Amino acid sequence: MNRGFSTFRTLQRKITSNTLKSKQKNASSNEWLSRQLSDPYVEKAKQMNYRCRSAFKLVEINNKYQFLKPGQVVIDVGAAPGSWSQVIANKINSNGQDQNAPKGIAVAIDKQQIYPIDGVTIFGNMDFTKPENQEKITHFLEGKRANAVVSDMAPSASGIRHLDNDIIIELCYNVLRFAVKVSEQNASILVKLWQCGETKQLENDIARFYKNVKLVKPDSSRSDSAEIFLLGMDFKGLKEN
Ligand SMILES: C[S@@+](CC[C@H](N)C(=O)[O-])C[C@H]1O[C@@H](n2cnc3c(N)ncnc32)[C@H](O)[C@@H]1O
Known part of the structure; x- marks a missing residue:
């Protein structure tokens, strides 16, 4: 019984930490995307191949x-x-x-x-x-x-x-x-x-x-x-x- 409970808590902790990690990852990839979009050199590189x-x-x-x-x-x-x-x-x-x-x-x-x-x-x-x-x-x-x-x-x-x-x-x-x-x-x-x-x-x-x-x-x-x-x-x- 105890084992089942601790497994559940471990799983819950894992999910919470994974959600946090994925939120951080999303935040940094959003940051990367907005920096790319506002960077004139990115556009210029595309134009010049x-x-x-x-x-x-x-x-x-x-x-x-x-x-x-x-x-x-x-x-x-x-x-x-x-x-x-x-x-x-x-x-x-x-x-x-x-x-x-x-x-x-x-x-x-x-x-x-x-x-x-x-x-x-x-x-x-x-x-x-x-x-x-x-x-x-x-x-x-x-x-x-x-x-x-x-x-x-x-x-x-x-x-x-x-x-x-x-x-x-x-x-x-x-x-x-x-x-x-x-x-x-x-x-x-x-x-x-x-x-x-x-x-x-x-x-x-x-x-x-x-x-x-x-x-x-x-x-x-x-x-x-x-x-x-x-x-x-x-x-x-x-x-x-
Ligand atoms: C910033 S990128 C280079 C960008 C490149 N100058 C361009 O204009 O396309 C850095 C590169 O260094 C390479 N690199 C890092 N350590 C290396 C190593 N020991 N031997 C060969 N390449 C390495 C990476 O694989 C990566 O592609």
Whole structure:
């Protein structure tokens, strides 16, 4: 009898907590929907056939610093769904849209699947942090060096700020180590991170390899987001022994 009662109470508690969770979920998806509907970049992305609004962050940064040019070799890390790669393919002319400009090479890698993009070689369903996947990219490039390595990689947020910051910083260092290995002299690096205690250290570490480092917050990056970008330009190159 008692058992039956406690089972009923447990079930009741479960239902109440599930209802609460689903209310919270509904509230946050309503919030997401109304933000999407009032966001001019979402509409603009649709009009310009970009896969998502993130495209404008790269467009803005590149408009200001002009580091993407026709004929370059560019590696886009954490590229899904692919809007940065769409911008890159146009800027470096890897899609051959400008017949009078040199044709670049664009490579995109992501843990998730990336649907084909004209002028972009895709490494989908691959974790960038795995050395064997980085090797696949260098193997594909057959000794050609990169002019830019860009990363918009972000871990799925756990909600524990310190942990999430540590993970994204480690992803940035992964990109930095890779970029230093594969880049041409004067190349660029662009990494996304969340503003945190380690930002300055990362900026200093990028400055060990790149002459010119900028901390950038594009207008299209939501003001309520801690996301920022570090852009390193003029790679110093590695001294050969
Ligand atoms: C904000 S999205 C990138 C959006 C992309 N720049 C665009 O414009 O379409 C972040 C991406 O980072 C990817 N990512 C996170 N960790 C990764 C890892 N270790 N290796 C490869 N991709 C990763 C996620 O799968 C996700 O697709």
